[in-house]
Amino acid sequence: MNNRLLTLLLVLIFSISATYASDWPKDVTDVMGNKVVLLHKPQRVVLASGYSFVAMSFVDEDPTNVLVGWGSELKKLDVATYNLYLKTFPKLADLKVIGSGSGDELSTETILSLSPDLVIFESWQAQRSQNLIALLNKSHIPVAFIDFYQSPLEHTVPSVRVLGQLLDREKKAEELISFYQAHMDRLTSRLNDPKIQHPTVLLHAYPGVWDCCWSSGTGGIGEYISLFKGVNVGADKFPTANGGVLSLEYLIQKNPRVYIATGHSAVDPNKALPLGTSVDTALSQRQLKSLVEQKGLNTFDAVKGGRVHGFWNYFSGSPFNIVGAEAMAKWIQPNVYQDIDPQKTMDELNQRFLPVKLTGTYWLTLER
Numbered sequence: 001m002n003n004r005l006l007t008l009l010l011v012l013i014f015s016i017s018a019t020y021a022s023d024w025p026k027d028v029t030d031v032m033g034n035k036v037v038l039l040h041k042p043q044r045v046v047l048a049s050g051y052s053f054v055a056m057s058f059v060d061e062d063p064t065n066v067l068v069g070w071g072s073e074l075k076k077l078d079v080a081t082y083n084l085y086l087k088t089f090p091k092l093a094d095l096k097v098i099g100s101g102s103g104d105e106l107s108t109e110t111i112l113s114l115s116p117d118l119v120i121f122e123s124w125q126a127q128r129s130q131n132l133i134a135l136l137n138k139s140h141i142p143v144a145f146i147d148f149y150q151s152p153l154e155h156t157v158p159s160v161r162v163l164g165q166l167l168d169r170e171k172k173a174e175e176l177i178s179f180y181q182a183h184m185d186r187l188t189s190r191l192n193d194p195k196i197q198h199p200t201v202l203l204h205a206y207p208g209v210w211d212c213c214w215s216s217g218t219g220g221i222g223e224y225i226s227l228f229k230g231v232n233v234g235a236d237k238f239p240t241a242n243g244g245v246l247s248l249e250y251l252i253q254k255n256p257r258v259y260i261a262t263g264h265s266a267v268d269p270n271k272a273l274p275l276g277t278s279v280d281t282a283l284s285q286r287q288l289k290s291l292v293e294q295k296g297l298n299t300f301d302a303v304k305g306g307r308v309h310g311f312w313n314y315f316s317g318s319p320f321n322i323v324g325a326e327a328m329a330k331w332i333q334p335n336v337y338q339d340i341d342p343q344k345t346m347d348e349l350n351q352r353f354l355p356v357k358l359t360g361t362y363w364l365t366l367e368r
């Protein structure tokens with residue numbers, strides 16, 4: 001190799017190295033407005049909530065390359081989705097579990113033993129985990145917050161962007177944001193349509209699991225009811241993301257015209273509504289029919305008029321919420337969103353953004 005070619009090669013290598021190195025240190029502002037300082041690209045990441053894994057997989061083709069620990073939620077509460085990911089990422093089986101939930105339910109000792117260079121929390125964990133977070137800050141371990149659950153309309157796009165910045169996957173994150181925003185803009189651009197109505201809506205969380213009837217509040221999934229001009233029967237009572245219990249008598253008085261039940265794959269299929277990964281549609285149809293035939297619920301205009309639906313509870317945990325938003329838009333405003341196809345959107349998300357194709361029954365309308 002002559003000297004001139006060698007010099008050019010060395011300059012090229014130096015330029016590439018300098019460009020890569022210039023990305024770090026990096027300052028990232030998370031969804032709670034906190035400044036997160038990363039001195040280098042994270043190599044030992046802990047997810048304080050296992051639910052965050054699906055969201056992480058949207059922007060990182062193999063999250064297990066950097067994960068050293070996680071919360072047990074996905075593994076414990078959505079076994080079907082966990083098992084599906086496990087086939088592609090066998091290292092999940094050996095990932096250290098730090099606990100579940102927030103506050104004292106998370107093991108500080110386990111987290112510190114993993115020597116993480118980044119811990120990612122969900123915003124719903126913040127209030128009860130203040131002592132843990134203070135200790136991590138004192139230990140100079142970067143902490144960042146994302147949120148797909150409490151304020152999905154405000155925080156989905158920033159959360160995707162934060163994940164991209166934290167994990168050095170900005171390009172993939174921005175592609176997803178463009179996709180997400182285009183689909184959301186298509187929905188919101190029609191909200192002044194003269195065919196818009198204002199039906200009363202009950203989003204009933206886990207019928208058959210809890211006593212009747214746990215309703216969504218103004219936040220969380222309830223934001224979509226308001227966005228699409230529905231009247232959330234739980235909004236006045238529960239100005240929160242979690243919602244709360246409404247009496248059957250109250251609901252009969254409100255007489256919802258649209259009924260949406262939530263469920264997931266781990267519920268008892270003979271008592272509650274199975275929905276999600278690997279769930280058979282016929283089973284979901286049978287159980288949803290049984291649930292709304294119960295005394296009281298069967299008096300709702302929604303049941304009499306055939307506007308009964310099922311909604312995967314974990315749409316609230318990742319950018320998949322755009323699919324849930326499209327389904328809900330069609331249910332609340334069927335005359336406005338006839339051409340919207342949530343299945344097509346989900347197929348494209350699976351093809352373009354996810355390393356593991358999610359298949360099952362994630363939403364449905366009760367057949368009459």
